[in-house]
Amino acid sequence: MKNFKLYIQTYGCQMNVYDSDKMVDILSAKMNIKVTDKESDADILLMNTCSIREKAQEKVFSELGRWRKLKVANPNLIIGVGGCVASQEAEKIHQRAPSVDIVFGPQTLHHLPKMVNAIISKKEKITDISFDPIKKFDQLPTPGKTGPSAFVSIMEGCSKFCSFCIVPYTRGPEISRSVEDVLLEVNHLLSLGAKEIHLLGQNVNNYKSEFQGELFNLAALIRLVASMKGVERIRFTTSHPAVFDDSLVEAYKDVPQLPNYLHLPIQSASDRILMDMKRGYSQLDYRQIISKLRKVRPNISISSDFIVGYPGETSNDFEQTLKLVEQLNIDHSYSFIYSPRPGTPASFKEDNVSLEEKKSRLNTLQKLIQSNAFKISQSMVGTVEQVLITGYSSKSKEDLAGKTGNNRTVNIKGDSHLIGEMVDCEITKANLNSLNGQILEYVV
Numbered sequence: 001m002k003n004f005k006l007y008i009q010t011y012g013c014q015m016n017v018y019d020s021d022k023m024v025d026i027l028s029a030k031m032n033i034k035v036t037d038k039e040s041d042a043d044i045l046l047m048n049t050c051s052i053r054e055k056a057q058e059k060v061f062s063e064l065g066r067w068r069k070l071k072v073a074n075p076n077l078i079i080g081v082g083g084c085v086a087s088q089e090a091e092k093i094h095q096r097a098p099s100v101d102i103v104f105g106p107q108t109l110h111h112l113p114k115m116v117n118a119i120i121s122k123k124e125k126i127t128d129i130s131f132d133p134i135k136k137f138d139q140l141p142t143p144g145k146t147g148p149s150a151f152v153s154i155m156e157g158c159s160k161f162c163s164f165c166i167v168p169y170t171r172g173p174e175i176s177r178s179v180e181d182v183l184l185e186v187n188h189l190l191s192l193g194a195k196e197i198h199l200l201g202q203n204v205n206n207y208k209s210e211f212q213g214e215l216f217n218l219a220a221l222i223r224l225v226a227s228m229k230g231v232e233r234i235r236f237t238t239s240h241p242a243v244f245d246d247s248l249v250e251a252y253k254d255v256p257q258l259p260n261y262l263h264l265p266i267q268s269a270s271d272r273i274l275m276d277m278k279r280g281y282s283q284l285d286y287r288q289i290i291s292k293l294r295k296v297r298p299n300i301s302i303s304s305d306f307i308v309g310y311p312g313e314t315s316n317d318f319e320q321t322l323k324l325v326e327q328l329n330i331d332h333s334y335s336f337i338y339s340p341r342p343g344t345p346a347s348f349k350e351d352n353v354s355l356e357e358k359k360s361r362l363n364t365l366q367k368l369i370q371s372n373a374f375k376i377s378q379s380m381v382g383t384v385e386q387v388l389i390t391g392y393s394s395k396s397k398e399d400l401a402g403k404t405g406n407n408r409t410v411n412i413k414g415d416s417h418l419i420g421e422m423v424d425c426e427i428t429k430a431n432l433n434s435l436n437g438q439i440l441e442y443v444v
């Protein structure tokens with residue numbers, strides 16, 4: 001069988017990172033595949049795309065322009081475009097980038113081996129962007145390798161249709177994966193050395209699946225995963241405030257593997273804007289969730305997503321967001337300027353906040369969150385944290401780097417055999433974007 005060198009370029013969220021790993025797994029199961037990190041060496045180039053904002057989408061076409069030149073030099077090169085832009089703009093991709101052979105969606109990546117073979121034999125362009133997540137899950141082979149932290153997809157798609165968001169159109173309706181499937185994958189990842197399991201989906205706290213005659217929600221699934229031998233930390237992304245119920249607060253009380261960290265996107269603290277966004281909760285609802293969590297986990301770090309400059313956002317709306325960030329001591333954010341997405345309800349509204357104002361609001365918000373984060377980091381100095389050692393420090397190959405429960409990078413002196421282990425570590429210094437630490441003990 002011929003050997004193929006595969007290069008994958010991944011944009012977008014953790015779901016896309018997970019899907020790209022699956023593309024490698026599924027192609028490797030059917031063909032002789034070697035992953036390369038050099039585009040010019042590859043026989044197959046795949047791009048896993050994101051369309052959450054206009055900038056992300058435009059990047060796809062500029063990168064495809066570069067890939068076209070590689071195809072001119074090597075006419076047998078196979079180019080595939082997957083992910084969310086592919087799902088929404090399939091025909092446009094074939095029109096604007098004729099060097100592309102395959103356009104596939106997030107739910108059809110399991111057809112990749114068949115599509116690649118068809119291109120080799122027939123050289124006719126292929127488009128396959130249907131929504132069939134259950135088939136996708138059923139046909140994915142078990143992963144070949146993992147790092148200390150492993151993603152596991154527990155649901156696909158989104159049915160919430162927030163006014164600004166493209167995801168429900170690109171990923172299809174929300175569907176939960178079966179408990180059995182999730183457990184099998186977790187088990188396999190543990191056997192490969194994973195210590196942290198990161199459950200993924202657009203609204204993971206809406207997870208619902210029947211298992212052994214009972215209905216499992218996210219909290220029940222977390223408890224089940226926590227009971228598996230070798231699971232040292234459990235993360236889950238993304239939760240939605242409208243469906244964040246007390247069972248998860250209880251899980252934070254009882255499950256030690258849940259770190260002091262929660263990513264809970266609010267988008268805006270103005271009720272008027274939240275209503276217009278169709279988010280399904282108020283500022284008060286959000287505050288209540290955080291207050292309940294802090295009763296059981298006083299030091300929990302809260303991370304959030306924000307959109308600034310949503311149509312009609314006044315300076316008063318924005319002030320409310322700033323106030324909430326300050327009062328709830330939000331530690332981290334993914335915050336962006338509003339970007340109209342074609343076909344979404346918000347895109348029909350006048351995009352009436354000036355770019356200058358949007359940039360200034362974003363800057364103010366991010367500065368405030370950075371300042372909260374630095375104060376939180378400083379308060380961690382002298383405390384003992386569990387740190388999952390993920391590799392070498394980016395600053396020096398002499399040092400190791402790891403992650404605290406509240407998702408901070410810690411640089412630590414230590415031997416390379418600790419990579420992949422959870423260690424107790426005293427925090428010795430807070431820097432702007434990282435911590436320094438010292439390992440307390442490690443039992444072999």
Ligand code: SAH
Binds near residue numbers: 052167240
């Ligand atoms: N399901 C998650 C979010 C997934 S999308 C949730 O509902 O919280 C990730 C983030 O991208 C969103 O939280 C939002 O902040 C941002 N985003 C989505 N659409 C956007 C748009 N049109 N313009 C700017 N940011 C957007």
Ligand code: SF4
Binds near residue numbers: 160168
């Ligand atoms: Fe988009 Fe809203 Fe679904 Fe999140 S919940 S993915 S923001 S539609």
Ligand code: F3S
Binds near residue numbers: 012084167
């Ligand atoms: Fe982007 Fe699709 Fe994820 S639009 S953020 S890659 S779900």
